[in-house]
Amino acid sequence: MISHYDYLQLSGIQHFVFCRRQWALIFIENQWADNLRTVEGTLLHEKAHDPTSDEKRKDIIIVRGMPIKSDKLRITGICDVVEFIADENGIHINNYEGKYKVYPIEYKRGEPKENEADILQLVAQAICLEEMLCCSINEGAIYYGKTRRRQKVQITDSLRNSTTRFFKEMHEYTQRQYTPKVKPTKSCNACSLKNICLPKLMKSKSVKDYIANHIADEKA
Numbered sequence: 001m002i003s004h005y006d007y008l009q010l011s012g013i014q015h016f017v018f019c020r021r022q023w024a025l026i027f028i029e030n031q032w033a034d035n036l037r038t039v040e041g042t043l044l045h046e047k048a049h050d051p052t053s054d055e056k057r058k059d060i061i062i063v064r065g066m067p068i069k070s071d072k073l074r075i076t077g078i079c080d081v082v083e084f085i086a087d088e089n090g091i092h093i094n095n096y097e098g099k100y101k102v103y104p105i106e107y108k109r110g111e112p113k114e115n116e117a118d119i120l121q122l123v124a125q126a127i128c129l130e131e132m133l134c135c136s137i138n139e140g141a142i143y144y145g146k147t148r149r150r151q152k153v154q155i156t157d158s159l160r161n162s163t164t165r166f167f168k169e170m171h172e173y174t175q176r177q178y179t180p181k182v183k184p185t186k187s188c189n190a191c192s193l194k195n196i197c198l199p200k201l202m203k204s205k206s207v208k209d210y211i212a213n214h215i216a217d218e219k220a
């Protein structure tokens with residue numbers, strides 16, 4: 001039987017793609033450090049997650065902060081915005097007439113990234129929604145706060161496979177309680193955990209060990 005604890009947080013994939021160690025520090029070692037970037041990102045998400053702000057425009061039902069999960073990937077999360085757009089090839093929605101296609105939208109504070117972190121997060125949301133609503137989703141979008149634009153994303157088989165592979169690896173790390181060792185890259189400069197990770201000093205120790213040693217030193 002699958003327990004609640006077998007499910008990973010969907011949004012973790014963005015950290016995992018950015019740096020596997022960063023993901024492990026947050027989700028395996030429970031370390032976190034807010035910086036301006038993450039605080040502003042949280043505020044933008046709170047706005048998108050206001051569940052009282054669902055609305056119906058002419059041909060679109062907009063649902064904010066929708067809880068989602070996939071038993072196939074063993075992940076749970078929240079979709080910032082799901083648009084249900086009137087479409088005769090779509091699905092029925094409770095309490096509404098007609099059929100709708102399902103269109104997930106992820107909100108990001110910054111601008112499009114060089115890596116696929118945001119895209120794979122959106123693809124994971126699409127996989128959850130497909131499983132929950134028995135529909136197929138071939139496109140979604142990422143809204144970037146800095147550019148105030150939506151970037152459309154095609155939900156391709158290749159992106160689905162990458163997303164599945166990443167979560168498989170994350171489950172393996174979780175099962176082994178494995179935190180990868182430091183491998184400094186240019187990503188470290190923009191990393192909200194660099195002061196905890198201490199990339200130059202901690203080539204072999206885990207953060208837990210470092211903090212335990214630090215506390216022991218202070219007490220000595």
Ligand code: SF4
Pocket residue numbers: 018019020021022025182183184185187188189191192193194197198199
């Ligand atoms: S400082 Fe660098 S190695 Fe450490 S978690 Fe951040 S990105 Fe990863």
